Amino acid sequence: MPSHSPDTDPSAIGHGRKIIHVDMDAFYASVEQRDDPALRGKPVAVGGSRARGVVAAASYEARAFGVRSAMPSVTALRRCSELVFVPPRFEVYREVSGQIRAIFARYTEWIEPLSLDEAYLDVTEDRAGLGSATAIANAIRAAILAETGLTASAGVSYNKFIAKLASDQNKPNGICIIPPSHGESFVAGLPVKRFHGVGPVTARKMEALGILTGQDLRDRPLEFLQRHFGSYADYLFGAARGIDHRPVRAHRIAKSVGAERTFENDLSDREALHAALDRVVDAAWTRIERSGAAGRTVTLKLRHSDFRTITRARSTGKPIMDRALFAAMGRELLDQQLPVAGGVRLLGLTLSGLHHREEDDTTPPIQPELPL
Template sequence: MSSADHEREEEADGLRKVIHVDMDAFYASVEQRDEPSLKGKPVAVGGSSQRGVVAAASYEARKFGVRSAMPSARAIRLCPDLIFRKPRFDVYRQVSDQIRAIFLDYTPHVEPLSLDEAYLDVTADLKGIGSATRIAEEIRRRIKAETGLTASAGVSYNKFLAKLASDQNKPDGLCVIRPGEGAQFVAGLPVRRFHGVGPRGAEKMAQLGIETGADLVARDLAFLRANFGSFAEYLFRAARGVDLRQVRADRPRKSVGGERTFFENIAGADTLRATMDDIVEIVWARIERADTRGRTVTLKLRYADFTTLTRARSLHHFVADKAEFSAIGHALLDDLMPLPQPIRLMGLTLSALERGEEESRPTKDGQLTLL
């Protein structure tokens, strides 16, 4: 980007400078970095068996249509030369911590979304650089130098646009949407690119003649409310490039929990109960670190066909200790057994929280995905 472009990047009155950084094919890229013979080859992280599922795919694999959450059997049919590697989440977390430390050199306002992406508000950056574009370029250079991985970044004046921009020039790309350019940028995008619009939502919009941001902005709020209910206000603002959400490094914690995704579906009472024990151990440790307590325990199961089921139990008192937390989790599970089919995910969460006397900041990795 030229120096003239940098000079044109000025903050408009009342607008923020927001960067969204998204690592490129993060899990698969870490595997290719640590095993150089995999570079340039189609790689999937996940289980390779008939009942396995893809957790992440390299860009070489994506060219064949391989995507995350795809059954491994289908992925192999699409790409017979696909190379599977088992996930190493301890390594991915270590790399994520390295990247997070880089972010914090520039701003304390870092809102992580997952291990591989985060929002940064650099309106007043710690190094006094002044240009969000320069900061994004510097962060990307440092990530490459310090981790050997590439990241894409989007720069704009709100979170919605910054996230759209980070996906625009992937992989290893940068996109800047300056004040005054947001509505025009959004107008040319398919509505499927809007965060929160899934395949079914996009299909419904297509039936209503809405396929792009320009189509969406042409509909008034009354029309959107009639067809999309409470989602209408978001769509109305997004179509105009408007997003009033702040980058919040310390979002109030509503729950503490974690979920474990299996790359081989599991069944059987003994296996399920042993898995519950593992989750209880890790989640209760997080509850203690967060210095919080709660009244509601929620069990989440996702079956092999991707159907998701939740069951919760609320108490009149706070959960007393790990033993009670474990007992409730097991009781919720026992009430559902025998399960109608194997599961690919189990999660346990404590909510209806109240902090202890000593205030505690949320952990950096947000909602933990258990191994």
């Protein structure tokens, strides 16, 4: 077996951590199908309507037709004429999410929620005495199914980056285990557009540079990545080698939650800009509800046709708890910038000043003897 230096050995880089990424399967839509038997087996879209709005979540039956979250409802309906739209019930999703996190807490105190339906768990310390991270992941998935009637998929690995990739590998209701010895080869065969943090714009830039897979990314030297991706280069360089230093952080705080959209054609008409902002609001509010966050500051991001970008913010004395106020503040900020000479190519809207528990920066205990 070839030897590794401490700088390149994934198990050394992972510091012996055992990480699970748990991701609920089509969470919102699955809750709706669970609670309404008439929806089972049918293509379901949560959010939006047959006339307008944006899909917040889609069942696997709907995904088979190409329906995806953040897709305009009219587009989703064109792809699946039998699509059933149901209004979101975020209070129910939060309640179920609480049940799921209580299950996580039986096995570890190191829980980093990313949203209502997914979380990282550090199970390096085998609290339940099950003997392996895989056994813990399977016990968690079985408890979720028994207690909520919902399925979850899990990725088990030595760091967060690979665990998250792995959880998507065998969906729905699947598990994927990637040990340190297979991390680099696993990453090499994946398209870079699947990498956490690589959005559509970055993926297109990589494609233009001939970077389509993890192996392509690994073949580029750090200097090349720094020249093209700036401060993001170090993360990409490590990710291509299956390396991720980040610990699981309990009580993780998001600084802001929102959404933005880049337009194919620059917009200058007030009515068109308001319609575009409504779509941004739909996408942003879905993420805000999913995160369970409440904040006091709304920030508008506006990019002009010449790529000049401005941000404008407004704060309130109390947390913004409903979509209508969030949308109204966004429209007010937008109207203050109109008319816009030359047009607008991007709009974004975020909520910040979020209220969560204080972040605990302590990393979990290390017990490298627990196998994956």
